[in-house]
Amino acid sequence: MTDTLPGLVVPEWLTPAQRALLVDLAGRNDAAHGDDFLGLVLSGSAGRAYATEHSDLDVVVVLADEAAAARSTTHSPDVDEAVDSWTDLLTVPPFGSEGWWFRWTYAWAPVLLDRTGGALTDAVRRQATLPPEESDAVLLDHDRLDGWVNFAYRALKNDRDGRPLEARLDAAESVPWLLDVVFATAGRVRPYNKYLPWELRHHPLEEWPGEQLLDLVGRTLAGDAGAVRETFPLVRAACAAYDARRGHTRTSDMVSGWGEELRIFG
Template identity: 75%
Template sequence: MPHLTLDLPHWLTTSQRETIVALAERNHAAHGNDLLGLVLSGSAGRGMATERSDLDVMVVLTDAAAADRSTVKSNEVDEIVDSWSELTTVPPFGTEHWWYRWSYAWAPVLLDRTNGELAAAVRRQATLPPEEADAVLVDHDRLDGWLNFAYRALKNDRDGRALEARLDAAESVPWLLDVVFAMAGRVRPYNKYLPWELREHPLDAWTADDLLGLVQRTLNGDASALRETFARVRAACAAYDERRGHTRTSEMIYGWGTELAIFEPVSGG
């Protein structure tokens, strides 16, 4: 390919490589210099593809070129059109496109014709600078929300309402994962990729086995898992606040006052 040099992950099959090369050639022929780059997302982009997986290739175009294109899906490849403005606009937490940000996490850049600006934009989508992490944890109440569901689950468990406890415990999990990943400056992965990310890109404060074990026990309605998680989160908040030079997350926790007693280990338990 005289005009394009692709950086293809080593784990791709011959068939996948041929599909991507053909896609790149087709887009270069159609758009010339308006083709800014290609990014491989989905299972294939993370070495998790099966025989049933297709390829998710983001085709990054200038705004003008992207205006005349739309995403095309087939059994073999989803050709997802991404304009430069879309790629470089970072949707805040809770907005319509926030959920798509993790699709860029750890996604190999196959082609970057922007002298690295495209690769940097891809990384930015899936990372949280300190101020944005604060916003997720505190301003958007993900920490307080996790505490609320965990607290309700423990009250239900205390009062003998096993089903209700399990429901609240399960509902606490997405909030917990937002908290854990925000403290690490990362967008929470889609559930399908949670074990993969924890093992391939470990968090400093949580090993994969620790966090996945606590999540599984929480989903089973295990009250002791919620108490263990609380202790871990409280310590993580103290460390996070120290790094940030504030006390916002710790203050949110201790603002619960005497209600926190329910998180203390049960005597003899």
């Protein structure tokens, strides 16, 4: 749907009231900032056709740096209007930094308005993707792969030794590490927990059938040692496929480096 402001495209799945709010918001920013108003991005549940009656609109207003410096995020019952400067949008925070958590905000988020000739759209997509070197850093330099093996190994040892609570705690703690591995090997930023089922179903991962992964995650959170064991060969296969694409063997070598300890995975 194209509305009054040239270049503005509003998703058809929104309600008439939501579309009207976005048209008004775009017009207000255009009037206030003119050429410094670079674009709009619709994030949150509404941006992914995943909203409920309790959802508001999460909108990112992208402004030239000087204009953005004079603005801050505003909240209302219907719209959260965040402001991103052009420099901030082009800056890609590395894993573990303060800004890393916000990168998935841009994943699969429709760009409603791009006045930069496509550069804004490219920057939005870049925030939510991991080029090969960054995937290597998440998996290896930040130890997400080794960390998953470690927690999974500890969960299985506790299960073997008759410590069900300890096994469940380690199994549950392994899940965030697993999800970082799953998405980093696919070159994507891990989604927020709320959106994990949505992303797996709407944007499937080649090595991980969505329903199978969700089942394994649920069972692992419940402390099911069998789920941890079932996950291990899938992680190894994902690592082998990732290494083949990268032209190295680093992730497979890291797992193999656990040596005889891997026997516990069965």
